[in-house]
Amino acid sequence: MSQTPPIPPSMPLYVPPPKFNPGVCGEFRATERFAVAWSFLWANWGLITGAVLLAWVIQLVVSFIPFIGGIAGLFLAPLMTAAGYQAVLTFRGQPAKAGDIFQVFGPKYWQVFVVTLLYNLCFMVAVVPLLVGGVLFAIGASQGGAVGAAMIALGCAVFLVSMIGMMYIQARLMHAPLLIYDAPAGSLDMIECLKMSWGRTGPFAWSLVGFLLLMALVAMGSILLLGIGLLLVGIPFAVACTAVAYCTLFPQSSPLCPKCGYDLSRIGGPRCPECGWQPPMPGEAPGIV
Numbered sequence: 001m002s003q004t005p006p007i008p009p010s011m012p013l014y015v016p017p018p019k020f021n022p023g024v025c026g027e028f029r030a031t032e033r034f035a036v037a038w039s040f041l042w043a044n045w046g047l048i049t050g051a052v053l054l055a056w057v058i059q060l061v062v063s064f065i066p067f068i069g070g071i072a073g074l075f076l077a078p079l080m081t082a083a084g085y086q087a088v089l090t091f092r093g094q095p096a097k098a099g100d101i102f103q104v105f106g107p108k109y110w111q112v113f114v115v116t117l118l119y120n121l122c123f124m125v126a127v128v129p130l131l132v133g134g135v136l137f138a139i140g141a142s143q144g145g146a147v148g149a150a151m152i153a154l155g156c157a158v159f160l161v162s163m164i165g166m167m168y169i170q171a172r173l174m175h176a177p178l179l180i181y182d183a184p185a186g187s188l189d190m191i192e193c194l195k196m197s198w199g200r201t202g203p204f205a206w207s208l209v210g211f212l213l214l215m216a217l218v219a220m221g222s223i224l225l226l227g228i229g230l231l232l233v234g235i236p237f238a239v240a241c242t243a244v245a246y247c248t249l250f251p252q253s254s255p256l257c258p259k260c261g262y263d264l265s266r267i268g269g270p271r272c273p274e275c276g277w278q279p280p281m282p283g284e285a286p287g288i289v
Contacts, residue, residue: 133159
C-alpha cells in the first residue's frame with residue numbers, strides 16, 4: 001500500500017490568512033459625516049482630484065479606441081475604485097499618491113473587477129421600475145383626462161420609489177469594491193465582501209441614503225459650474241464621501257482612542273482631539289503631537 005511521503009522539514013506548510021475582520025464601527029450620522037467629508041476634500045483636494053482625473057482621463061482616452069473602446073473601458077472601471085482607495089489611505093493618515101491607482105492592476109484586479117461588476121448589476125436592478133415609471137408618465141401625458149392623470153400620478157410614484165430603491169441598494173453595497181481591495185489577499189472572497197457591506201450598513205441604511213442624497217445635491221450643484229465643476233468638485237467630493245463612510249463603517253481597529261477612550265468616529269481624521277494621540281506612520285511609534 002502506497003503512502004504519502006512526509007513533507008520535508010524545509011518545506012513550509014501553507015497557512016491561510018485569517019478572515020478579514022474590520023474593527024467595530026461607530027455611529028453614522030449623515031450630516032456629521034457630510035461635514036467631515038467636505039473638510040477632508042479641501043484638506044486633500046490635490047490628491048483626491050488628481051486620482052479622479054487620472055482615472056477619468058485614462059477611461060476617456062481608451063473609450064475612443066475604435067471597435068474595442070467600449071469593452072476596454074469596462075475593464076478599466078477598477079481605476080475609480082483605486083482612486084477611492086487612495087482617499088481611504090489618506091483619511092487613515094497613511095501615505096498615498098494619485099499615481100498609485102495603477103496598483104489595482106495587480107493580483108487583486110479580477111476580484112475588484114468582478115465585485116464592481118456585481119455591485120453595478122445589483123444597482124441597475126432598480127433601473128427597471130424607473131423606466132416603467134417613465135413609460136407610465138409618458139402614456140398618461142399623451143392620453144389626458146382622468147385616466148391620464150391617474151397614470152401620471154402612478155408613474156411619478158413608481159419613479160420616486162425606484163429612485164429611493166436605487167439609493168438604498170447603493171448605500172448597502174457601495175463599500176464592497178473597497179472591501180475586496182482593502183482586505184489582505186485570501187482573507188475575503190467576492191461574495192463575502194458583498195455580504196459584509198450589506199450587513200455592516202444595515203443599522204445605518206437610511207442615514208446612508210440621506211448621506212447619498214446630500215452627495216447628489218453637491219454633484220448637481222457642481223454641474224452648474226460650467227460643467228467642469230463635476231470633475232473638480234462633484235466627483236472628487238463623492239470619492240471623499242465614500243472614503244469617509246468606508247473608514248467610519250469599516251475601521252481598521254476600534255474607533256475609540258486607545259489612550260483616553262474618545263470616540264474617533266466623530267472626527268475628520270485619525271488624530272484624537274481630546275488627548276492628541278494619533279496612529280503611527282510606518283516605522284514610527286504612536287505618540288502625542
